[in-house]
Amino acid sequence: MEKQTILVYLETAEDQVIKVSLEALNAARQLAAKTGKNVTAVLIGSAAAAGAAAAYGADEVVHVAADSYQADRYTEILTALYQRAEASALLLGSGRDGKELAARVAARVGAGCVTDAMALAEDGSWVRSVYGGSLQESVDAGVGAVVTVRSGTFGKPEETAGRTVPVTEETVENSELKAVIKEAVQELSESVNLEDAEVIVAGGRGMGSAENFQLVRDLAELLGGVVGASRPAIEDGWVPRNHQVGQSGKIVAPKLYIACGISGAMQHVSGMSGSGYIVAINKDEDAPIFDVADVGIVGNVMDILPLMIEEIKARKS
Numbered sequence: 572m573e574k575q576t577i578l579v580y581l582e583t584a585e586d587q588v589i590k591v592s593l594e595a596l597n598a599a600r601q602l603a604a605k606t607g608k609n610v611t612a613v614l615i616g617s618a619a620a621a622g623a624a625a626a627y628g629a630d631e632v633v634h635v636a637a638d639s640y641q642a643d644r645y646t647e648i649l650t651a652l653y654q655r656a657e658a659s660a661l662l663l664g665s666g667r668d669g670k671e672l673a674a675r676v677a678a679r680v681g682a683g684c685v686t687d688a689m690a691l692a693e694d695g696s697w698v699r700s701v702y703g704g705s706l707q708e709s710v711d712a713g714v715g716a717v718v719t720v721r722s723g724t725f726g727k728p729e730e731t732a733g734r735t736v737p738v739t740e741e742t743v744e745n746s747e748l749k750a751v752i753k754e755a756v757q758e759l760s761e762s763v764n765l766e767d768a769e770v771i772v773a774g775g776r777g778m779g780s781a782e783n784f785q786l787v788r789d790l791a792e793l794l795g796g797v798v799g800a801s802r803p804a805i806e807d808g809w810v811p812r813n814h815q816v817g818q819s820g821k822i823v824a825p826k827l828y829i830a831c832g833i834s835g836a837m838q839h840v841s842g843m844s845g846s847g848y849i850v851a852i853n854k855d856e857d858a859p860i861f862d863v864a865d866v867g868i869v870g871n872v873m874d875i876l877p878l879m880i881e882e883i884k885a886r887k888s
């Protein structure tokens with residue numbers, strides 16, 4: 572492994588690099604362009620994504636065989652690799668595991684930690700938003716910083732099909748773990764993947780009831796998308812918690828986001844403002860959601876959603 576390389580931990584799901592990890596790789600490439608360092612992609616568990624890491628711009632790949640995700644063990648591995656490489660930075664996606672690992676590794680190696688970075692500033696500091704998106708700050712965490720990259724901000728790096736790079740097998744001693752996961756059971760409702768969705772149809776309090784919320788599901792299904800929701804829709808039990816978009820939910824960046832009966836509170840908008848194209852339906856023409864929308868439809872969701880569904884069905888047939 573190259574010394575003083577920029578390490579990027581690539582989280583995978585079913586042997587594919589998840590979208591936010593590819594964005595972390597893109598951020599690493601940008602940092603490499605500024606610093607002249609190499610980019611080393613780290614794969615833990617399966618090495619099946621080594622080809623993708625190369626195609627998306629890693630200079631080398633390091634693979635460590637391990638069982639499925641376990642915070643203590645993965646922290647131990649990343650800490651060891653960081654120390655062996657005397658890493659000039661460690662980047663991770665702000666995904667399911669990324670923030671947990673970032674905090675742990677940074678604490679162990681004594682590095683600065685920046686979460687939810689949205690851009691790399693000219694002077695090499697990391698730009699992130701705070702207070703639910705109402706302020707932006709630039710953080711210089713110094714050489715060796717551990718940084719998580721916010722979904723939808725850096726975009727995917729350019730792909731060069733067929734590119735190959737060296738893949739090195741590393742081993743990291745497995746010390747006695749403080750906690751051992753005996754069994755992981757995936758709930759059916761957990762299978763929702765808002766972060767990687769290209770289309771999200773989200774409903775808010777303005778949908779009025781669990782029955783009405785079915786229109787959001789119908790439109791999402793018709794568009795091949797995923798259902799999102801504001802916090803009140805979750806709290807009223809219309810949709811499970813893992814569909815929540817926003818500051819205390821998921822940060823999403825689909826190509827299309829359709830907000831139905833959502834006012835556009837800062838805590839919601841901070842989770843979806845990175846979407847490519849935003850359509851908002853709200854009966855209040857002054858609703859703040861229209862400030863971030865590309866297309867705003869003023870009207871009752873109970874009139875508009877059935878019309879949209881009917882029209883899309885007609886066009887599809």
Ligand SMILES: Cc1cc2nc3c(=O)[nH]c(=O)nc-3n(C[C@H](O)[C@H](O)[C@H](O)COP(=O)(O)OP(=O)(O)OC[C@H]3O[C@@H](n4cnc5c(N)ncnc54)[C@H](O)[C@@H]3O)c2cc1C
Pocket residue numbers: 774775776777778779800801802803804815816817818819820821831832833834835836837838839842852853854855858870871872873
């Ligand atoms: C610390 C903290 C964290 C939070 N985290 C999150 C978060 O992660 N995600 C999140 O979403 N919220 C979060 N919130 C809550 C947030 O502040 C808002 O209360 C919430 O986003 C509002 O949801 P809403 O837009 O669905 O509801 P409301 O603000 O009540 O808006 C409903 C909207 O629907 C419209 N409407 C009503 N009826 C109709 C109709 N028939 N047709 C069309 N439009 C209609 C209304 O005009 C209104 O604009 C958080 C709050 C705090 C304090």
